[in-house]
Amino acid sequence: MRHENAEPGIQRSLIVFAVLLTALAATSLYSYLLFHVIAEFVTIVIAIAVFIVAWNARTMLDNSYLLVTGIGLLFVAGIELLHTLAYKGMGIFVGYDANLPTQLWIATRYLLAVTLLVAPFMIRRKPEPWKVFSIFAGISGILLLSIFVVPVFPDCYIEGVGLTPFKVWSEYIISALLALGAVAVYQRRSAFSPWVVNHLVAAIVVAIASELAFTLYVSVYGISNLIGHLLMVLSFGFIYLAFVETGIRQPYAVLFTDLVASEEQLRREKDRLRQYLDIAGALFVVLDRDGRVTLINRRTSEILGYPADAVVGEPWIERFLPPGVQARHRALFLGLMRGDAESGRYAKTPVLTADGSERIIEWHNTVLRDDAGAACGTLSSGEDITERQYAEEALRQANAKLNLLSGITRHDILNQINVARAYIDFAGEGGGDSAIPTYLERARAAVDEIQKQVEFSRDYQDLGVKAPAWQRPKDLIRESVADLALPAGVRVRTDLAGLEVYADPMVKKVFYNLIDNAVRHGGAVTEVRFSYVKCGQDLTIVCEDDGTGIPESEKEAIFREAYKRRYGHGLFLVSGILGITGMTIRETGVFGEGARFEIRVPNGGWRCGDGDV
CATH class of the missing domain: 3.30.565.10 (Histidine kinase-like ATPase, C-terminal domain)
Known part of the structure; x- marks a missing residue:
């Protein structure tokens, strides 16, 4: 799905996020702590929403990217909630300074980066949802234990000094992991709709910009921190558009990415089949159960003299068969639909062409059946035998004419021979009779006529010899x-x-x-x-x-x-x-x-x- 084909609701969401970011930035003028809470809660809500979509669709998913990402974002949201509650000024975690929320922040960023990096490699795999859930739960538990129970997680912020080298380098490492995740998604873009790919990559790119902004602040209330949080909200906004909004409004783009790929493959196979049918020298016609054309190949189109789109949907018998044969062939078609396959398996039919002429086609008919085994149409392959029919008829007529000729010629030649013999006899008996020249002339005429008969026979015998x-x-x-x-x-x-x-x-x-x-x-x-x-x-x-x-x-x-x-x-x-x-x-x-x-x-x-x- 392309951006320009997106529903108006998704376009409105982009506008809403732009307004939200402006309003969110404005709240910092009143209270930075209020700004921070709202920003974090927006990302937490989006992360949980992605999990809800992924978890409830887990039985339908062929693409495991959404499942892994959704579960990972759930635990990112959990640790981020702790980060929000621990933020300086909230007063909930007594005895901790600004280092605690910064540690929790880095923990969420590592968890998010690893999730977005690993998820593309799980696209074609079928991990058990509860196993994935358990792995993320274990990783999150270890991170929290290293911060709260066994404090081995490195310091990330020192009051009065600012960010520690570990925190700054961690942001760079997290950015690199996110970049690799974007590359992995792009390399596997065929598993997603273009809309999802574009917004996933945009989310990761904005997240990288957010991480880099977080390497610059000294105060947790500073301008770099504010910019980082705004970019973080925008990044999750893109995730929302890719997974939640699209998953609800256009679910096939997220939940059925393999279905989209399958449909594309099916379309390619259909196009390839049509190419094969078009290459074939035979005619192919597919009729539905009502006798209407659903498909013809190029050869059929050429014979009929009509483009394929002008034939599809037309009643075949009424539209393309001469009136004199329609009743018989309608009965054959109905017989095929009733299961009397042998009655109409082979048929010789004249078809009407665009110029009003007829072509004689020899058909082989096959009944098509649906999943329940009921007849749903016919597939007919045919051969144009018009010239062959003419040739066969020509041969039949030629044989008949040659038989007639042989009888006529034999009779005529015998008659002329008798005439010639009679005049020759007259001449022999006449002695000095002055009629002899006349007798001989008439005998010569009879012989000439015999010659003409023989010459005519030579021409006539060539009738029908060649096709x-x-x-x-x-x-x-x-x-x-x-x-x-x-x-x-x-x-x-x-x-x-x-x-x-x-x-x-x-x-x-x-x-x-x-x-x-x-x-x-x-x-x-x-x-x-x-x-x-x-x-x-x-x-x-x-x-x-x-x-x-x-x-x-x-x-x-x-x-x-x-x-x-x-x-x-x-x-x-x-x-x-x-x-x-x-x-x-x-x-x-x-x-x-x-x-x-x-x-x-x-x-x-x-x-x-x-x-x-």
């Missing part, structure tokens, strides 16, 4: 024009932008034949135009020319293999190539105004690389 692929009609048309070497005065114009179609590799022959037929059979053709238009989720590629066009009675016949006597096999081949990936072609022009061929490309079989249609 379909994404291809740019604009590039294929340009190559076809170059191969045809069109007559002067004939222009081919394209308006296809970045259009790509998923088609058999032989699709170039489609555009080649359309252009060739227009030039050879369209009359005085001067221009052939290619364009496209979106029709719902499908797309239509249009080929138009300004020739004579196709008579109404022949618009369907031109695509039949039997129509070869006029146009050859060109348009029959065109229809077969397009059919491999589900495309169709028809002629819709007006006779006398020019031919117009429309190629229908199904949803999923087209895309625009340079922009939307």
Whole structure:
């Protein structure tokens, strides 16, 4: 937690301490003894408050720093109370001079410094609270015995002389111990919130300044002593902000520092998992028990065409599946939630993309369960099999067309062979008959037709041999024009932008034949135009020319293999190539105004690389 994110109450506390220090300093003008009592009692109350927070939270603490510090501060507060009661002018400990409170002061400072130095090293340990309590009680007891019962504690203040060397050097040693404690806290700052670390370090730095101020006074009522006590109160004020105020208002910053670290680690693991999911080539979708999206990976986002944050929270079936399959897949999802895992474990589903097209995804679905074992959602991993589906369908259609072709070709070739054999026989029987040249010419024509059949079979057998692929009609048309070497005065114009179609590799022959037929059979053709238009989720590629066009009675016949006597096999081949990936072609022009061929490309079989249609 950062300072700027602190609650207003903590900021008000800083203001309160500033006012308190000013008011506290003002009380010294009336009575230094009153100032001293108030200053000491403020630190005693804060120390006890830290102990109360630490002790009551001891069963929840994973970080033992607060426990050790709290117990140590309790005993610091106890000895400091004795120091306050023994201060010069209080008149409670009869027979003692100003040396006694100074000895007690040094004892508390040593105990505080050792506490703040040792506590950072106990962060990851799990000491027994009562054992820690007993150790501090034993140390405090020894210090008090050395002062009151067996007076071996060195003198710290001599009336009329001032501070002893032991007292001054002790302050320096205590300052060094405190500095080491600050370094230890900073080195282990990952165990605390930034707020706690900053205020702990500030408390120790101010405490060091306080100790140094206490090396300068001669009188226990002197200005250096007053400054030292004000700095001491400020130091404990920072401790209050770090442990008491934060522990009450924002307890996780103190009591659950390991929880914060665990949450941070969990966040890092979650980010790492998301990175793994994003790297994976598969699609991942997580749905809650209501069928709403809770997570998708990058691949899914790319396929759908939506950013992840636009998908999360949406109902998957209603939003991203075509209407025709929603009912079936809703039943599968509900079956998974009821425990019928096998019914929907594998599913092949079309999904709707942002551009209105569909992609076919093969899913493997797994039920997610909560701690009680109840189904709480699903995790689906998927593979985009759109192209594979097209390829499989293309192969099926190619096999069917090849089987059909083999029957047609065999029948036609046999017919032509019979014709050729008959005319050859006529020629052989005719002797000097003048009809012999005619018979031979007709036999030659039959043989030529056989050759055309064989050549067509060679082209047709390539259908479906290679897998379909994404291809740019604009590039294929340009190559076809170059191969045809069109007559002067004939222009081919394209308006296809970045259009790509998923088609058999032989699709170039489609555009080649359309252009060739227009030039050879369209009359005085001067221009052939290619364009496209979106029709719902499908797309239509249009080929138009300004020739004579196709008579109404022949618009369907031109695509039949039997129509070869006029146009050859060109348009029959065109229809077969397009059919491999589900495309169709028809002629819709007006006779006398020019031919117009429309190629229908199904949803999923087209895309625009340079922009939307």
